[in-house]
Amino acid sequence: MADTSLDDAQLMRYARHILLDEFGIEAQERISSARVLIIGAGGLGSPAAYYLAAAGVGQITLVDNDEVDLSNLQRQILHNSERVGVNKALSGQQTLHALNPLIHIVPLPDRLDEAALHQLVPQHDVVLDCTDNFATRHAINRAAVAHRVPVVSGAGIRFSGQISVYDLRDPNAPCYHCLFPEADDVQELRCATTGVLGPLVGMVGCVQAAEALKLLGGFGEPLVGRLLSVDALTMQWHTVRFRKDPECLVCKQ
């Protein structure tokens, strides 16, 4: 085996990733020394965090100020019946630690304001937006554009899911605001009032984990400038390309 910073336990645990030619030991080393910020430990954050912990991301910072509710357990697989009433970041930390004790998990039981985002985002290599409201999504986007940190964004409601990657390390790449300009009159759909298919957010969260591993490992072609949508009723997946808005209020040069 070539020189590597990975020890035997890591080489064994991540062997099926290392076996992949596109992945290999170099990508695993990058992933094992990477820091990922996951904002939201609900339906999207649960599968995303689970797969990233399994893949050995060096540090996962898991943010959620909410507590586990019985009605979350139909889809939020980081949590369980015994943890109803427990903060989701702390509950998630327990699950992820049991899965992979080799990695560092930092739970933040807070709601991040603009100042906190500007402090936290540049301390990470990739941000996963697993939130459920436009105001937070736009705040994450502003911090990520300012600090040139890539964001893997997921959304899911009813039977519909969407995923894209915003990576402003390339100044010509579009940001979240280029695609979804901020407006006062947007109608926000919430799972609490409209319902959501459990495996739908599972699929979206898994795609987010895959995109994050590609960004960290440096292989494949991330979903930059492409919006991937799934309709779970017909199980049709679509990709729509979009460009940078040269007049975007957030990322204009």
Ligand SMILES: [Zn+2]
């Ligand atoms: Zn923009």
